[in-house]
Amino acid sequence: DGGITQSPKYLFRKEGQNVTLSCEQNLNHDAMYWYRQDPGQGLRLIYYSQIVNDFQKGDIAEGYSVSREKKESFPLTVTSAQKNPTAFYLCASSIGQGIAQPQHFGDGTRLSIL
Amino acid sequence: SQQGEEDPQALSIQEGENATMNCSYKTSINNLQWYRQNSGRGLVHLILIRSNEREKHSGRLRVTLDTSKKSSSLLITASRAADTASYFCATSRSEKLVFGKGTKLTVNP
Numbered sequence: 001d002g003g004i005t006q007s008p009k010y011l012f013r014k015e016g017q018n019v020t021l022s023c024e025q026n027l028n029h030d031a032m033y034w035y036r037q038d039p040g041q042g043l044r045l046i047y048y049s050q051i052v053n054d055f056q057k058g059d060i061a062e063g064y065s066v067s068r069e070k071k072e073s074f075p076l077t078v079t080s081a082q083k084n085p086t087a088f089y090l091c092a093s094s095i096g097q098g099i100a101q102p103q104h105f106g107d108g109t110r111l112s113i114l
Numbered sequence: 115s116q117q118g119e120e121d122p123q124a125l126s127i128q129e130g131e132n133a134t135m136n137c138s139y140k141t142s143i144n145n146l147q148w149y150r151q152n153s154g155r156g157l158v159h160l161i162l163i164r165s166n167e168r169e170k171h172s173g174r175l176r177v178t179l180d181t182s183k184k185s186s187s188l189l190i191t192a193s194r195a196a197d198t199a200s201y202f203c204a205t206s207r208s209e210k211l212v213f214g215k216g217t218k219l220t221v222n223p
Contacts, residue, residue, distance in 0.1 A: 042202060044213075048210065092157075100206035100211045107156045108154070108155070
């Protein structure tokens with residue numbers, strides 16, 4: 001079955017620690033996205049990538065970093081510079097570049113502060 | 115920046131009734147998409163309507179788009195308890211989607 005796998009489902013971060021959220025897709029999609037969702041809120045775009053080895057900042061990129069070394073993988077690192085990281089993080093992918101096409105989502109990673 | 119805003123924020127209906135959710139946006143768009151999110155899960159794409167389309171159907175879903183009023187509506191007919199979820203509109207002007215804050219729909223059995 002094709003889809004997007006996010007891991008872990010729950011993650012806890014200590015003060016001053018960087019943590020990395022995994023996102024893997026086997027849909028052969030070119031574009032991948034990371035969103036942050038706070039309680040009762042919509043999704044805010046952190047970073048996106050339309051092609052391997054290239055990515056762009058979204059609306060709230062400060063305190064986050066990404067890499068896109070493989071088409072299938074788009075890991076997100078939440079750095080210690082992100083002072084309020086507690087949120088639900090969603091990864092998505094879509095078929096391609098240009099005008100936004102329907103996005104397929106993973107089931108998210110819930111990040112909390114210890 | 116939030117582009118789409120859904121209304122109402124929350125909606126509670128009985129099974130079998132119709133549910134209507136509205137989305138307003140501010141700037142011109144290429145397409146508008148509706149998504150569903152069950153509690154604690156990722157979003158699921160429901161329907162995409164292009165800026166040159168006025169109405170689209172998919173099963174029990176009917177979406178309308180009025181570009182002159184910069185608004186869209188999602189109608190779910192003959193609702194079921196399984197339709198309980200949050201519904202988001204997302205607008206597209208480029209390669210990015212901008213999501214609203216969603217309407218939380220509760221369908222009571």
